[in-house]
Amino acid sequence: MTMINRMKKRFALVLLVLPMLGLFSQPAAAGVRAFACEPEWGALLKELGGDRVSVYTATTAFQDPHHIQARPSLIAKLRRADLLVCTGSQLEIGWLPMLVRQAGNARVQPGQPGNFAATDHVTMLDKPVSVDRAQGDVHPGGNPHIQGNPHNMARVAKALADTLQQIDAEHAADYAARYADFDQRWQAAMQRWALQAAPLRGVKVVVHNKAWVYLMDWLGMKEVATLEAKPGVPPSAGHLSKVLAQLKSQPAKMAIRAAYQEGRADDWLAEHANIPAVVLPFTVGGTDAAGDLFGLYDDTIKQLLKGAQ
Numbered sequence: 326m327t328m329i330n331r332m333k334k335r336f337a338l339v340l341l342v343l344p345m346l347g348l349f350s351q352p353a354a355a356g357v358r359a360f361a362c363e364p365e366w367g368a369l370l371k372e373l374g375g376d377r378v379s380v381y382t383a384t385t386a387f388q389d390p391h392h393i394q395a396r397p398s399l400i401a402k403l404r405r406a407d408l409l410v411c412t413g414s415q416l417e418i419g420w421l422p423m424l425v426r427q428a429g430n431a432r433v434q435p436g437q438p439g440n441f442a443a444t445d446h447v448t449m450l451d452k453p454v455s456v457d458r459a460q461g462d463v464h465p466g467g468n469p470h471i472q473g474n475p476h477n478m479a480r481v482a483k484a485l486a487d488t489l490q491q492i493d494a495e496h497a498a499d500y501a502a503r504y505a506d507f508d509q510r511w512q513a514a515m516q517r518w519a520l521q522a523a524p525l526r527g528v529k530v531v532v533h534n535k536a537w538v539y540l541m542d543w544l545g546m547k548e549v550a551t552l553e554a555k556p557g558v559p560p561s562a563g564h565l566s567k568v569l570a571q572l573k574s575q576p577a578k579m580a581i582r583a584a585y586q587e588g589r590a591d592d593w594l595a596e597h598a599n600i601p602a603v604v605l606p607f608t609v610g611g612t613d614a615a616g617d618l619f620g621l622y623d624d625t626i627k628q629l630l631k632g633a634q
């Protein structure tokens with residue numbers, strides 16, 4: 326036998342054995358195609374789905390999730406999706422219903438297992454007694470910005486893991502194992518965050534808009550003023566001077582806003598009230614340090630502690 330032939334034979338043997346070792350048995354081009362409306366849900370899908378789920382995230386931390394264009398590229402992505410994961414509670418009312426309609430994908434229509442709304446799985450805060458659109462972007466189901474509290478993330482993770490097991494039943498055991506691993510790491514992280522954030526209890530802050538109730542509730546912080554007099558309506562000069570006057574009698578430690586928000590009003594107020602203007606990631610990707618779900622809360626607490634000094 327020539328050297329070449331021996332090598333050929335050995336190579337053929339390797340080709341035979343490799344699949345048996347499982348080296349070629351990667352899930353065939355990611356089983357579940359998921360479409361996430363906001364980065365926090367995209368990140369959660371990656372945690373819970375691993376290689377089995379290919380995740381497309383429709384928005385970034387630098388976009389206002391209330392106001393997104395239902396672009397053709399988004400419609401095309403949703404048309405092929407097996408699972409749609411959004412915040413719900415009308416956060417996406419301005420763009421998602423049209424997107425779902427235009428995509429014409431039966432798998433992700435409301436009521437289907439492939440249509441998942443995170444706010445269905447947590448206790449909502451700020452439920453308005455009456456809904457009047459003249460009051461701005463009021464959300465009748467309650468405040469949808471639930472990602473402010475990692476305990477909400479834990480509840481959504483459980484429900485989303487159940488959904489993944491349902492729509493990809495063949496790999497249910499994988500999803501269950503991934504969820505158990507995630508939950509263990511998440512519970513440990515929440516204990517760590519509670520300790521780190523202890524000095525924030527009772528700290529008073531000015532918020533740019535009504536997007537922080539869950540964060541305030543989690544950390545025991547107090548919101549004393551809002552820069553947007555009505556949700557979704559940019560702060561006016563008149564309202565800003567009122568807030569500044571109010572801070573004289575009711576001082577705050579800092580003014581907070583999300584990475585996507587325009588900061589001129591915050592900076593003006595911060596300068597005149599002599600407090601720091603703090604930018605929080607708000608979702609995954611909002612700051613360099615908030616690269617995943619764990620980083621989101623790590624950095625949020627870090628920035629708040631720095632602001633409270």
Ligand SMILES: [Zn+2]
Nearest residue numbers: 391462535536
């Ligand atoms: Zn809102």
